[in-house]
Every structure is written in C-alpha cells, then in structure tokens.
Amino acid sequence: MHWKLFADLAEVAGAKEVDVDVAAADPTVGDALDALFDAHPGLRDRVLDDEGDVAPQINILKNGSNVQMEGEGMDEPVTEDDELALFPPVSGGSA
Numbered sequence: 001m002h003w004k005l006f007a008d009l010a011e012v013a014g015a016k017e018v019d020v021d022v023a024a025a026d027p028t029v030g031d032a033l034d035a036l037f038d039a040h041p042g043l044r045d046r047v048l049d050d051e052g053d054v055a056p057q058i059n060i061l062k063n064g065s066n067v068q069m070e071g072e073g074m075d076e077p078v079t080e081d082d083e084l085a086l087f088p089p090v091s092g093g094s095a
Contacts, residue, residue, distance in 0.1 A: 001032040001078060004085040009047070013040040022078075029060060029067050030074030032084055046088065057089040 003018045010016040020035035033054075037044045049055045054074070060067050063083055067076040078084065 001027070001035065001080065001082070001084060003032070003036055004083065005043075006086065007088050009043060009086055009088050012042045012046055027078050028074060029062060029071075029076040029078055029084070032078055033060070033074065036086075043086075047086065059085075059087040061085040061087070 001020050001022050003020065005013050005016055005018060018036065018039065020032065020039045022031050022035045024031040033047070037047075047054060047058050054060065054068070061084065062071060062076055062078060064085075065071060067073055
C-alpha cells in the first residue's frame with residue numbers, strides 16, 4: 001500500500017511517501033495502518049490515542065475521502081491502487 005504522510009508525520013517516518021506490504025487477503029485501512037506502524041513504529045504514538053484508537057485530530061484519507069467521516073473507518077476496504085494519506089492536526093493561518 002502506498003501512503004502519503006504530511007507535516008511532522010513525514011518527519012517521523014523520514015519520508016513524505018511510504019510503501020508498505022499488507023499481508024491480509026482482503027485488506028482494510030486498519031491493516032494498511034498496522035503495516036505502516038510496523039515499518040515506522042514512531043508513528044504509532046503520533047496517530048493513536050491512549051486507548052489505541054486513531055486520535056480524533058488525525059485524518060485518514062483514501063483517494064481523497066476521509067474514511068472516518070465518509071467511509072467505514074478502519075474497516076474501509078483498500079486495494080493496491082488506492083492512495084492513502086495521513087494528516088496530523090493543522091493549525092495556523094489568518095482570519
């Protein structure tokens with residue numbers, strides 16, 4: 001699976017784009033995220049909350065759509081052709 005990482009998540013992983021191998025026969029976003037954590041363990045603490053769930057301020061996109069708001073969350077099916085992206089909280093800007 002191909003992940004795009006943004007802001008400090010890219011810094012933690014050491015790259016803005018990362019490919020990971022997902023062993024599941026019918027992979028989900030959760031499987032792809034676990035594979036990302038296996039490849040880059042430092043991301044786990046930045047992405048998950050104390051209960052092991054994706055922190056509410058983290059956005060996970062599949063082909064540009066937020067899987068937590070528009071999809072099936074971690075159970076959203078994925079294929080090798082899907083583009084996955086991980087966004088940390090964004091702040092700043094001007095009014």
